[in-house]
Amino acid sequence: MATPSASDREKVVSKLPGWIWQDLKIRSAQLGIEIQTAVEQGVTQWCGLASSPSPVDTAGADSFSTWLPPGQWDTFKKVAADRKVSLIQGLAQAVQVWLHANPAPDVQRPEIPRRIIVCNQKGGVGKTAITAGVGEAMSEGQESLHPVRVSKHFAAALREAGSTDPLELEDLPGLGLRVLLVDFDPQCHLTQQLGHEPLPMEGDSLTKHMAGEPAGHLRDLIVPIEGDRFGGRLKLLPSCNDAFLLDVKLAGVRAREAALERALTAVESDYDVIIVDCPPSLGLSMDAAVYYGRRRSNEQLGSSGALIVVQAEDSSADAYGLLTSQIEDLRNDLALEVDYLGIVVNHYDSRRGYIATSSLEAWMDIKDPRVVGLIGDLKEQKEAVRVKKPLLDYAPKSDQAVGMRALAREIS
Incomplete structure (x- = not known):
């Protein structure tokens, strides 16, 4: 599942519903941060919750890969097992948690047009x-x-x-x-x-x-x-x-x-x-x-x-x-x-x-x-x-x- 990378991160391969993946790409671009950083933050936030959020519709989930800090994916898998949710469901929830915590920025409107x-x-x-x-x-x-x-x-x-x-x-x-x-x-x-x-x-x-x-x-x-x-x-x-x-x-x-x-x-x-x-x-x-x-x-x-x-x-x-x-x-x-x-x-x-x-x-x-x-x-x-x-x-x-x-x- 995870292999070392030259950047001291581990490559993670899983699946993610297409609509969540698209929302993740857009929001990351809006905020000017890398997708791997967004996923890292989302996984950290999800693992820190007292319980799982509401289930996410993962129908039609497709291949998704990213790079996470060493050990984070293993921690994530353990939390997912404890909560009895699949890795795909857990990852989708983690991305959703990050999306909710990082709303789209407002357009900066000039005082003078x-x-x-x-x-x-x-x-x-x-x-x-x-x-x-x-x-x-x-x-x-x-x-x-x-x-x-x-x-x-x-x-x-x-x-x-x-x-x-x-x-x-x-x-x-x-x-x-x-x-x-x-x-x-x-x-x-x-x-x-x-x-x-x-x-x-x-x-x-x-x-x-x-x-x-x-x-x-x-x-x-x-x-x-x-x-x-x-x-x-x-x-x-x-x-x-x-x-x-x-x-x-x-x-x-x-x-x-x-x-x-x-x-x-x-x-x-x-x-x-x-x-x-x-x-x-x-x-x-x-x-x-x-x-x-x-x-x-x-x-x-x-x-x-x-x-x-x-x-x-x-x-x-x-x-x-x-x-x-x-x-x-x-x-x-x-x-x-x-x-x-x-x-x-x-x-x-x-x-x-x-x-x-x-x-x-x-x-x-x-x-x-x-x-x-x-x-x-x-x-x-x-x-x-x-x-x-x-x-x-x-x-x-x-x-x-x-x-x-x-x-x-x-x-x-």
């Missing part, structure tokens, strides 16, 4: 896909494990490995955050890609609220994004084609840079993160988005700010220069603290040859802001758009979904 503006004045770089993907990844539930590649130093790891995909997959709980996606683009791509219709021109809209002409409460315009993995935490503020008129309307509004903030303040308390899909523009609407993403008083540095989406080609570099110039002008003119959350290189495909690979290297050479994500140009995103479903619901284990989760954690 994070505000992420996803931007680049060049169209077609995939701002909408990144907005949706990051929001979906942030709202996935803590009660399930999801494949993700994680690195706190993405660029360094990428360069050191000499590869575009050097990181190991790891199953981690979702972040469980309440997320609002704001479609701030008059083209309404985010709204349509997530299966909703643009708001009617004759009705209420974000544009009307920003222009001081609201026809109702902004909260009434927000719609949920369906999907069990999001648990009702992911919402969308749809766009309206009247956003094409926004710059004209803002020209006559006092303190126009604060117009987006004035509109969204009414719903901020409902969310942990608000992600704005910005239009491909350098106009007044973009000024309002940058102002909204500024660092507020007493807000942690790097909590809110600009996430810049580019592609590995030359025109993205030109657009990047124009966008950062606009942000710097606003920083200086209005004395704003605007943080860069990083650069995301989207639609990357090394098979496109020298232009793609050399452009990626050029982006990686930028140290401030640094590259925080690399998303491949793969079919799953296009398919999700075609069927109007969230990528992480349509293809949750795809490389793009894994990359979105990594990106969400990299900027968290």
